[in-house]
Amino acid sequence: MQKIQAKLPFSLLGIDSDNGSEFINQTLYDFCQEQKITFTRSRPYRKNDSCFVEQKNYSVVRRAVGYQRFDTEEQLRLLNQLYESLDLYTSFFQPSMKLQSKERHGARVKKKYDQARTPYQRLLESSFIKAETKRQLRERYGLLNPAQLKRQLEGLQRKLLATAVSTTQPRKGQSPKDSAARPAMEMPRSRKATKSVASLKRLEKSGKKAA
Secondary structure, three states: OHHHHHHOOOOOOEEEEOOOOOOOOHHHHHHHHHHOOEEEEOOOOOHHHHHHHHHHHHHHHHHHHOOOOOOOHHHHHHHHHHHHHHHHHHHHHOOEOOEEEEEEEOOEEEEEEOOOEOHHHHHHHOOOOOHHHHHHHHHHHHHOOHHHHHHHHHHHHHHHHHOOEOOOOOOOOOOHHHHHOOEOOOHHHHHHHHHHHHHHHHHHHHHHHHO
């Protein structure tokens, strides 16, 4: 939380989490009390209470790293490096539209969106961001190269995907070589593993276009 606070270009006034033990614990509660941060949580088994986070979990995180289980020190290091590049690439160079209104006409719903802008552009337009902070954001933007960030992301994705191999002990009658060659995901999840590979190919294709 302290790292997130330091990276945000505005004050952190509140957080809304799900009911996982990584959030619902005394340590985080005490931290929020000390920092005067409002701490709320969603209702159990109601994913729509956190619909915006769940949406970004797919459109940003899962499309970048897939659905494999990463639990080794090497994978953690690669994930942290990947997220650093992904953060910059998404915040400064990936525009998105925000829903402004919805109108229902019989069975049809008409949605109106604003003009697509990056999070960086939205911060510059905000009256709640200090002028000094906006100046620092402009300077950082001037130092970034989207094509280079894209190449970094693709390289880290390949390294991460290459480590997604099971490290479990071989079964009876199975050689260590055969066990090491098994994917990190169990057979029922093979569809999701394929989906992550397809996602990487999409990223590679879009990266070639951007370059």
